[in-house]
Amino acid sequence: MTARDELPVKDSKTRTQSGYIGKSEPRANAKRLLQGRGSFIDDLRFPRLAHVAFLRSPHAHAKIKSMDFSKARAAPGVIGVFDGRAVAEYCSPWIGVLGHLKGIKSPPQYPLAIERACWQGEAVAAVVAETRAQAEDAVELVAAEWDPLPAVIDMHESLSGKVVIHPEFEDNICFSRQIDNGEVDAAFKNADVVVEESYSFGRHTGVCLEGRAILADYNAGEHMLTVHHATQAPHMMQDIFSKHLNLPEANVRVICRDIGGAYGIKVHVYPDEMCTAALSIMLRRPVKFVADRLESFLSDIHAREHKVTVRLAATKDGEILAFDLDDLTAIGPYSVYPRTSGIEGNQVVNLTGGPYKHKHYRASLNVVFTNKNVTCQYRAVGHPIAVALTEGIVDLAAQKLGMDPAEFRRRNMIPDDAYPYTGAAGMKYEVLTHHQCLDKLLSLMDYKGLRAEQAELRKKGVYRGIGLAAMIEVTNPSPAFYGVGGARISAQDGATLRLEPTGMLTVLSSVTEQGQGTEGIFAQIAATVVGVTMDKVKVITGDTSTTPYGGGTWASRGAGIGGEAVLQAGKALRSNILDIAAAILNVDKADLDIFSNEVIDLASGESKLPLAELGRVAYFRPDTLPMKFQSELMVTRHYTPREYGFTFTNGIQASLVEVDVETGFVKLLKHWCVEDCGTVINPLLVDEQIRGGVVQGIGAALFEECHYSEDGQLQNATMADYLVPMSGEMPDIVCGHVESKTRTSELGAKGVGEAGTAGAPGAVMNAINDALSSLGARVTTMPFTPERVLDALGKK
Amino acid sequence: MKAPAFAYAKPRSLAEVCALLDERGETARVLAGGQSLVPMLNLRVAAADLLVDISGIESLRGVSVTADRLCVGALTSHREVEQSAEVARHAPLLAQAAPHIAHVAIRNSGTFGGSIALADPAAEWPACCLALDATILTISKAGKRSIPARAFFKGLFSTDLRPGELITGVEIPLTPGHRSVFLELSRRRGDYAIVGVAAMAKVQGGTLQDVRLAFLGGGDRPLLAVHAMKAAEGKPPLADLGPALAADLSPMADLDTSARTKLHLANVLARRALAALAG
Numbered sequence A: 001m002t003a004r005d006e007l008p009v010k011d012s013k014t015r016t017q018s019g020y021i022g023k024s025e026p027r028a029n030a031k032r033l034l035q036g037r038g039s040f041i042d043d044l045r046f047p048r049l050a051h052v053a054f055l056r057s058p059h060a061h062a063k064i065k066s067m068d069f070s071k072a073r074a075a076p077g078v079i080g081v082f083d084g085r086a087v088a089e090y091c092s093p094w095i096g097v098l099g100h101l102k103g104i105k106s107p108p109q110y111p112l113a114i115e116r117a118c119w120q121g122e123a124v125a126a127v128v129a130e131t132r133a134q135a136e137d138a139v140e141l142v143a144a145e146w147d148p149l150p151a152v153i154d155m156h157e158s159l160s161g162k163v164v165i166h167p168e169f170e171d172n173i174c175f176s177r178q179i180d181n182g183e184v185d186a187a188f189k190n191a192d193v194v195v196e197e198s199y200s201f202g203r204h205t206g207v208c209l210e211g212r213a214i215l216a217d218y219n220a221g222e223h224m225l226t227v228h229h230a231t232q233a234p235h236m237m238q239d240i241f242s243k244h245l246n247l248p249e250a251n252v253r254v255i256c257r258d259i260g261g262a263y264g265i266k267v268h269v270y271p272d273e274m275c276t277a278a279l280s281i282m283l284r285r286p287v288k289f290v291a292d293r294l295e296s297f298l299s300d301i302h303a304r305e306h307k308v309t310v311r312l313a314a315t316k317d318g319e320i321l322a323f324d325l326d327d328l329t330a331i332g333p334y335s336v337y338p339r340t341s342g343i344e345g346n347q348v349v350n351l352t353g354g355p356y357k358h359k360h361y362r363a364s365l366n367v368v369f370t371n372k373n374v375t376c377q378y379r380a381v382g383h384p385i386a387v388a389l390t391e392g393i394v395d396l397a398a399q400k401l402g403m404d405p406a407e408f409r410r411r412n413m414i415p416d417d418a419y420p421y422t423g424a425a426g427m428k429y430e431v432l433t434h435h436q437c438l439d440k441l442l443s444l445m446d447y448k449g450l451r452a453e454q455a456e457l458r459k460k461g462v463y464r465g466i467g468l469a470a471m472i473e474v475t476n477p478s479p480a481f482y483g484v485g486g487a488r489i490s491a492q493d494g495a496t497l498r499l500e501p502t503g504m505l506t507v508l509s510s511v512t513e514q515g516q517g518t519e520g521i522f523a524q525i526a527a528t529v530v531g532v533t534m535d536k537v538k539v540i541t542g543d544t545s546t547t548p549y550g551g552g553t554w555a556s557r558g559a560g561i562g563g564e565a566v567l568q569a570g571k572a573l574r575s576n577i578l579d580i581a582a583a584i585l586n587v588d589k590a591d592l593d594i595f596s597n598e599v600i601d602l603a604s605g606e607s608k609l610p611l612a613e614l615g616r617v618a619y620f621r622p623d624t625l626p627m628k629f630q631s632e633l634m635v636t637r638h639y640t641p642r643e644y645g646f647t648f649t650n651g652i653q654a655s656l657v658e659v660d661v662e663t664g665f666v667k668l669l670k671h672w673c674v675e676d677c678g679t680v681i682n683p684l685l686v687d688e689q690i691r692g693g694v695v696q697g698i699g700a701a702l703f704e705e706c707h708y709s710e711d712g713q714l715q716n717a718t719m720a721d722y723l724v725p726m727s728g729e730m731p732d733i734v735c736g737h738v739e740s741k742t743r744t745s746e747l748g749a750k751g752v753g754e755a756g757t758a759g760a761p762g763a764v765m766n767a768i769n770d771a772l773s774s775l776g777a778r779v780t781t782m783p784f785t786p787e788r789v790l791d792a793l794g795k796k
Numbered sequence B: 001m002k003a004p005a006f007a008y009a010k011p012r013s014l015a016e017v018c019a020l021l022d023e024r025g026e027t028a029r030v031l032a033g034g035q036s037l038v039p040m041l042n043l044r045v046a047a048a049d050l051l052v053d054i055s056g057i058e059s060l061r062g063v064s065v066t067a068d069r070l071c072v073g074a075l076t077s078h079r080e081v082e083q084s085a086e087v088a089r090h091a092p093l094l095a096q097a098a099p100h101i102a103h104v105a106i107r108n109s110g111t112f113g114g115s116i117a118l119a120d121p122a123a124e125w126p127a128c129c130l131a132l133d134a135t136i137l138t139i140s141k142a143g144k145r146s147i148p149a150r151a152f153f154k155g156l157f158s159t160d161l162r163p164g165e166l167i168t169g170v171e172i173p174l175t176p177g178h179r180s181v182f183l184e185l186s187r188r189r190g191d192y193a194i195v196g197v198a199a200m201a202k203v204q205g206g207t208l209q210d211v212r213l214a215f216l217g218g219g220d221r222p223l224l225a226v227h228a229m230k231a232a233e234g235k236p237p238l239a240d241l242g243p244a245l246a247a248d249l250s251p252m253a254d255l256d257t258s259a260r261t262k263l264h265l266a267n268v269l270a271r272r273a274l275a276a277l278a279g
Ligand SMILES: Cc1cc2nc3c(=O)[nH]c(=O)nc-3n(C[C@H](O)[C@H](O)[C@H](O)COP(=O)(O)OP(=O)(O)OC[C@H]3O[C@@H](n4cnc5c(N)ncnc54)[C@H](O)[C@@H]3O)c2cc1C
Pocket: B029, B030, B031, B032, B033, B034, B035, B036, B037, B038, B039, B074, B075, B100, B101, B102, B103, B106, B109, B110, B111, B112, B113, B114, B115, B117, B118, B120, B122, B123, B124, B125, B165, B166, B167, B168, B190, B191, B192, B193
């Protein structure tokens, strides 16, 4: 059945359906953006707009001995220069902990560091001037004296606790967690085959085309703060500004228009952004901060940086018995507010071994502080690590058993008819399709043919490798993700649909748009459910003063949660429209339907009443309707996933590479991803989400790494030195889908935005190792630079 | 990042350029394509009180050929070199190297002379100039000079240019009997090379004559690998130039690649280049 047939968006009796769900509708906003009519924060012009630039710590860890602002204050255009104490008067500190991450700790964090800077790049003073250039010039005039403190850079050193970063704590452990579902040692003892390997994941960051940006505009006359913000979560930020700047919630409005990429980078509370908002209140004028590229590298959250050792136990028949995992990850000096920096490690221990039906699982996690930039949630949080280490060790086991890696996976994947199923790590899966996805992938890529070609080429000295990576993915999170831990982060979202007098449909959603096409799919859902054509739908997002309350965009939740709210609001609006039509036409509501902007007769399909005419009557001539009748052409519905903590999805990726064993260069030849995100609302957008995600995952595998020196200096804070993946090196990416709808919603959509990033690094790693297998070499430290490949080969 | 304030001049004649540079001394900097200087100013790793924009001096632009040499004007863009029929015919090495320089948008603006003046050790043109045994032509208020490329590059971003001196062009002797090969390794297309080689030789009966191997990324400046050239001279292509290259090159480690790895890669490239020349 196609998505459309199965969609229960209309009564079974209804005949017609405009059916945009499942169609590759182009994004409505793409044209506007391509014409240069985007409205990004830096495009906004305000009277009396002031600009802030920050003095940032040049040291990884140092006491601020003194700062002399006299020269900076006298510089041209300077409006004010402030230190941490001055700003703290207006903005209270925050602590990035959550109740359900037991024992997590982090010290209070301020908009500007007071007394002590804990990473190179932490803002310590703010200079506000008439232009950004003047502010930057004046920053250079701040005379700061520092007392360098010992910096903890290496995560093992941090764990050892020889030097403790925060004096209020006894050690550097932010969070730790153990899972043990029993008999793991016995499983390893009785196993025929045990494999063990350590993997290292480089620290990297999500490089947004548009840097972080905020324009805070405090209006003293109304005691009102309006914040134009490049954020993924406007309501969360409204709550946070209200709380920490001590303003009534109703006096804070957060507006986010166009956003140039986010990937999780823009869902956190940043000290410099909080400072900008506080400065607007202090100076009673609009203040803007746009992070430049250098600042982005120094202060946008980083991610990953894990060192993991994993063991796998199996029988000689190829049955996986147990996984045993030890993960150490370093997060910088603070756990980031309000989501915490404990989540990525937590995801790793939750997701490891996810696709498989082993019974025994043990995991140990340590999340430690270091004096580097903070890390937090970035696209596919924890998944790339869990998938790569699981799939890496699974391949090693297959190799040791002499089994084909695809066959080994097939034997161990949870059967497609076993759901609902609780995995060894305790995660509950509603419905997954590992076997269907594997079969589809193998035929899509012609696995057998590729293996034969690989063997042929090997004889000619060409080293090709094929790597698989199966995955599970957290999407549509319930309040179990953040809310239960005390975070004021909404797991529900809302949609308001309004039929306008001319028959247009306005959709307001609490989910935001960062370029992934959310607004487009909401238009598709709304048009489908109400019965109008796409050109009639206008979607509005990103304004706390107009949209319903909700969580925004993160954790692959926009379509599954926000889309369901649109669907439910659409159903209710449709029913209301038919009530009005029945009243106007004086017929039974059950005999009517809506199709292509008209109320029609259900049986004959004959047009009865254009929606424009219905709108005219309802809004301007309600006097012609029955006396007691009131029309209701605006409807709001909300949706929260309830039954499962997460709506898990699954998929599998494959990578084909060729390794130049003399130079260590890896050439990506092709990539495949078969994924099950339930209902595919827009195949074009889903595929592009996958492709974009795969490219980000390839970045992790081959290119991206934030290099720190031994004394904690970021060494590659430019686009010349930090290598993002570029189109020249990217392979063709083939996408395939299996559609097992979630039954937790009528829409049936699971998330998809992070799937590509989750699986690609593991697939590429396995492909490289497959290419090197006959040479007895393996790589396990990402990114796989030519040097690391040569090291593995023992060349040089 | 924004550049600190600077003054800007766009002279109309070479004489005016020379006068300005002479008068303002080291506080003035020549602006050509701006593809290196402007980012450096924005990152505040370079500073200037005055930028002297030479892009209006048309006489510095273009490629010309005489009986025995090819002249590339300093303002000739990378892209013009890449697409020039004369270059392809008379100095194919340059045409082979050009696509490795950055991306088309940058090649449209960046200039041959700017690249020579900058003297980035990983840049393509300086190494090519060594292999081609080119001559750098300069002018200043004090007069004109001709400097052999092999004596021009002094160290990291450092050249024989004197204060107030402007590169006007580069002269390349024609070498009709030579073959050329340009190879480089960079992790992404358009990045500066980890290491690269500009190779030339005549081929006679399966052996290589007048072998020239100039490396980019092999040290703090472009380097002619004299030991390796000597080792390869008059022989069929060698499979291992490792020991000779160890004497010729002293690569600088970068964040992802150690000096040792670079030396290894240089050896791989040298072998491949010699084989390609002979093949
Ligand atoms: C993203 C990116 C990637 C790049 N990749 C590469 C690469 O792979 N390989 C490579 O070789 N280059 C690369 N470049 C640099 C590019 O080739 C520059 O164009 C070149 O290095 C400088 O030329 P320009 O004309 O832009 O000089 P400018 O930036 O204008 O000037 C550079 C320096 O040379 C001086 N100068 C310029 N012209 C003269 C002259 N006629 N006489 C005396 N001094 C002069 C200037 O004062 C300045 O100090 C890259 C640049 C970018 C932005």
